[in-house]
Amino acid sequence: MLNLVEQLQMSLILVCGPMGAGKTTYALEYARATNAIRFSIDSWMQTLYGKDANTLDYNWIMERVNRCHIQIWELASQVLMLGGKVILDLGFTTRSDRKKFVKLAKEINIVPELHCLSASPDKRRVRITKRNVVKDPELYAFEVTDFMFEFMEKRFESLAQNEVEIMVAVNLDNEGK
Numbered sequence: 001m002l003n004l005v006e007q008l009q010m011s012l013i014l015v016c017g018p019m020g021a022g023k024t025t026y027a028l029e030y031a032r033a034t035n036a037i038r039f040s041i042d043s044w045m046q047t048l049y050g051k052d053a054n055t056l057d058y059n060w061i062m063e064r065v066n067r068c069h070i071q072i073w074e075l076a077s078q079v080l081m082l083g084g085k086v087i088l089d090l091g092f093t094t095r096s097d098r099k100k101f102v103k104l105a106k107e108i109n110i111v112p113e114l115h116c117l118s119a120s121p122d123k124r125r126v127r128i129t130k131r132n133v134v135k136d137p138e139l140y141a142f143e144v145t146d147f148m149f150e151f152m153e154k155r156f157e158s159l160a161q162n163e164v165e166i167m168v169a170v171n172l173d174n175e176g177k
């Protein structure tokens with residue numbers, strides 16, 4: 001029998017990792033396996049702002065990502081307070097993004113688990129190329145170019161020491177699940 005702290009810890013999962021590591025795939029599978037509600041940022045951004053985006057302006061995009069974060073947390077926190085499980089697949093590229101959600105969770109007495117996915121850059125590049133071709137609607141929101149891959153690669157911030165305490169490491173370097 002899990003104690004209360006363990007139950008609360010398992011109720012919120014934050015999925016992080018560099019581009020193409022398999023975050024959305026993992027979140028889909030985890031949500032199905034645990035009856036969790038999943039929020040994936042790419043589909044929110046594509047549905048709400050895809051038609052409005054005519055340049056690749058990072059600040060323009062991040063301003064809207066942050067608006068989505070507010071609305072996603074509004075829904076996610078309701079689910080959590082009703083005793084449900086939530087998995088957030090929101091990129092979590094930077095330490096400050098991760099810290100923001102850890103803080104929001106703590107405000108409702110939840111310690112999230114940070115599931116940190118990894119795979120080599122070469123494998124991730126191949127996966128992104130394949131995703132661009134296959135266009136599985138559950139995984140593909142928009143075309144990711146080599147330029148976008150390199151751009152995001154530089155932005156991913158590895159875990160800080162204080163984040164390691166809540167980390168669950170998931171190595172997806174091997175093909176398949």
Ligand SMILES: Nc1ncnc2c1ncn2[C@@H]1O[C@H](COP(=O)(O)OP(=O)(O)OP(=O)(O)O)[C@@H](O)[C@H]1O
Nearest residue numbers: 018019020021022023024025127131139172175176
């Ligand atoms: N463990 C795995 N082994 C092989 N291929 C995988 C694995 N996980 C995901 N993939 C494939 O890699 C591609 C990218 O996966 P996914 O979209 O889940 O990555 P992501 O981390 O969410 O990417 P992004 O950073 O763009 O959000 C997809 O085509 C998916 O089918």
Ligand SMILES: [Mg+2]
Nearest residue numbers: 023024025042
């Ligand atoms: Mg994704």
